[in-house]
Amino acid sequence: MNASDPLLDRLSRLRARVARSVELRSADDPTAEDPLRGLYLTEEAVRHLLRPAADTADREVAGYGDAPPDREVAGYADDPGPSGGDPLHRLAVRLGLTALDSELLLLALAPDLDRSFEPLYGYLNDDVSRRRATTGLALELCGLPAHSAAGRARLHPSAPLLALGLLRLEEPERPFLSRSLRVPERVAAHLLGDDTQDPALDGFARPLPAADDRLPFDALTQRLAKRLSAGPLTVYLRQLREGDGLACAVAALGAAGLEALRFTPGPTGSAARPAHSGDTGRGDHEPDHETGHDHELVPELLREARLRGCALVVSPLPERPGRLVRALAAADVPVLLVGSHPYDPDWCDGRRDPLVLDAPRQRSGDLDTWSAAIGEVGSVESAGVGAAGVGAVGEIGFDLAPVVAPYRLGGERIRRAVLAARELAAFEGSPLSGAHLRLAARQQSASGLEQHARRIRPAVSWDDLVLPDGPLAQLRELALRARHRDQVLGDWRLSAGGGRGRGVLALFAGESGTGKTLSAEVVAAELGLDLYVVQLSSIVDKYVGETEKNLERIFTEADRTDAVLLFDEADAVFGRRSEVKDAHDRYANLESAYLLQRLESFDGIALLTTNLRANIDDAFTRRLDLVVDFPFPDAAQRLALWRHSLASVPCAPDLDPGPCARDFELAGGSIRSAVVTAAYAVAGRGGGVTTADLLAGAQREYRKAGRLVLDDGGW
Structure with missing residues (x-):
């Protein structure tokens, strides 16, 4: 009809x-x-x-x-x-x-x-x-x-x-x-049977993808689903990490059998029109001065939900959500508000408060969710939507668990990552691989860390490290901790408590050039994550309190990003506290105290490097999961470093790096610099690297370090 x-x-x-x-x-x-x-x-x-x-x-x-x-x-x-x-x-x-x-x-x-x-x-x-x-x-x-x-x-x-x-x-x-x-x-x-969305909501609202009903739900999500099934309810889901609240909302609505419309406010709370130039920027507890006009779309938004018979999910809340929360607090449809702000009663200004819940953390490496997403996307492709070269449903030629273990993505982002990975595999004409999934997952975890840190896309592996067995074993343990922290600290309840996060913290100590930064890059490559090297110039500020604010921005962004954070020359900000003799000492100690508190609640992966371990405050050392000492290489390790650096360089048949390794006490970074000097000499004249070229490069490194060398003509 x-x-x-x-x-x-x-x-x-x-x-x-x-x-x-x-x-x-x-x-x-x-x-x-x-x-x-x-x-x-x-x-x-x-x-x-x-x-x-x-x-x-x-x-x-x-x-x-x-x-x-x-x-x-x-x-x-x-x-x-x-x-x-x-x-x-x-x-x-x-x-x-x-x-x-x-x-x-x-x-x-x-x-x-x-x-x-x-x-x-x-x-x-x-x-x-x-x-x-x-x-x-x-x-x-x-x-x-x-x-x-x-x-x-x-x-x-x-x-x-x-x-x-x-x-x-x-x-x-x-x-x-x-x-x-x-x-x-x-x-x-x-x-008349036409449910095309109201044009006023275009760009701000869209149907929320349904949850996969094959996935298990935690206790909080099950209770929320039961309550949503009973009738309209307004809920505020506070998330500690981006994606946690939305994943909980999707799962609960799916279990309750409810479809939903997701409303995404404008970046500054200006969905309807730009904020008035006369706004003062004061807090949410002063309604007359709140900025943003997202609340003006609420009538159309609620009407759309009523006509469709669905719920509303508002994610993420704007920076100042008071008016929007007040407009939705007593809605006659289920409303789930998702944000990272602590709930403020003044948002509702005397009206009925929403049910406030802490969204459960998303587990890293949620294998069930990844498997379901691969099967779902593969089903679409096998129906003719996908491209050639991608394996059929469930046919992957690698172990999925270690590949996805480091990533803490919500269900929607996991599905998008799988789709992007399959498209990348189809573009290359090859089966889906772990490398495709890792690249796509890193793209879904893009962050604002590049405003404060330099990103490094790891292009190294364990084969590039020349280290004694002890430090090498500690580095592998570090990667193991990063993969299984949710199981050990969460499922097995071995967290220290007191609000301590599930972060992995390590200190790399050793002389310059001994491989600390390279090791951090190898760990990031092993986990399939990007490495962000924090620029100290973007942190330290001469004004009181600004350094802490800059560090807070970095830690907050790192908490919501799947990445490895590297504080190079960490003793500049993690140094020892001293006796207070003047105001400078007092504020320097305040910075250290802030860092100690912030590391306690950190959820990401942070690595610190220092040339002088003694400069690091003992209180920081206690909070570290691992301290890896990088020794100065002995003659055998130096020889291995020379040979590794020369692996891709054209060499003369009689080249022997043994004398350089024996006679020149150089760290790995200096050895690489010496090989680079020799390689440029060869590139200019042609041929291969000779022993004399290596000798010249080694002598230059000695001079740079202020050390005495023999005359150029002697050995």
Whole structure:
């Protein structure tokens, strides 16, 4: 059945009532046959209008004598109207409309569905230019006298029709009975079977992807789903890391069997229009000075949710969410607000507070979610959407668990990462690999860390490290801790408590050039993460308190990003506290105290390097998971470093780096620099690197370090 058929049936019955009204109106109207009726008043028409009110009342009772005037409550409140495939009936039942509400809505909608109602309404309005139903005409056609309090109440701003955004009462400057009724185009389209989203919400709202019902839910999500199934509820999900709250909302709504619309406010809370230039930027507890206009879209947003019969998810909340939260606090649809701010009671300003919950942390390496996403995307591709070269559903040629272990992504981002990985594999014409997944996952975890740190895309491996067995084993343990921290600290409840995060912290100590930064890059490569080297120039500030603010920005961004954070020359900011002798000592100690507290709650992976371990405060050392000492290489390790650096360089047949390794005590960084010097010499003259070239490079490194060397002609 066409969705519009029941509405056309209703219009047919309405036309009969309108015809009866026209017949009664014209029976004793002297201007009924006048083609210019409504454009001017004749003397006869004036006398007709001045007839005693009793005659008019008698005519109303005679014309609409089905029931006494008080019948509107008993006759219209029990049943919203015919059922079946009638979209108006379904809407009335879902939103709790009465039969009178349905009739008023239909009367206002009629000219938008059938043009023949326009002249009829113009005739009944005694004004050919008034082609929509007025409040007085609507009450008349419903058989209610104009003075009916119950009938007029259905058109009050707080009544369902107007409060739910289904009907508009226009021309407020006119008397009540001559105000026009208009049905918004979005409501008319819905009643005709078209659920295209309201254009006012384009760019700010979109359907929320459903959760995979194969995934297990934690206890909090299950309780939330049960409560959402019971009826409308406004919930504030506070997330410690971006994506946690949205993942919880998606899972709970999926378990409750509810579809949802996601509303994303503008970046500065300016969804509707830019903030006024006179805003002062004061806090949310001062409503008159709040910035942003996201709340102005709330009526359209709630109406969209009502028409679709779905929930609303607002993620993320704007920086100053007070007005938006107040507008949604008492919504008649399920609303889930997602943000990272602690809940402020002043947001609701005396209204009913939402249910405030802490969103559960997303586990790193959620294998079930990744497997489900790979199967889902693969199913679409196997249906003909994907490209050649990508394996069939579930056919992956690698161990998924270690590949995805470091990534803490929500369900939606995991699916997008899998889709991007498969597209990348198809572009390369190769099967899906762990490298594709890692690259796509890093893209989904893009961050703002580049504002404060230099990003390094790791291009090294364990083979590039030349270290003793002890430090090498500690580095592998570091990668192991990063992969399994959720299981050990979370599932096995071995966290130290006291608000301590699940971060992995390590200190690399050793002389310059011994491989500390290279080791950090290798660990990042092993985990499939980017390495961010913190620029000390972007942290340290001469003004009191600014250094801590800069560090807080870095730690906050690192908490929400899957990356390895490297503080090179860490003793500059993690140095020892000293006895307070002046104000400088006091504020330096305050910086250290802040860092000690912040490291306790850190959830990411942070590595610190220093040339002098003794310069690091003992309190920092206690909070570290590992301290890796990088020894100065002995002769055998130096020889291995020379050979590794020369692996891709053209060499002379008789080249022997052994004497350089034996006679020159150089660290790995200096050995590489010596090989670079030799390589440039070869690039200029041609041929291969000779022992003399290596000797020249080694001597230059000695001179750079201020150490004595033999004459250039001697060995």
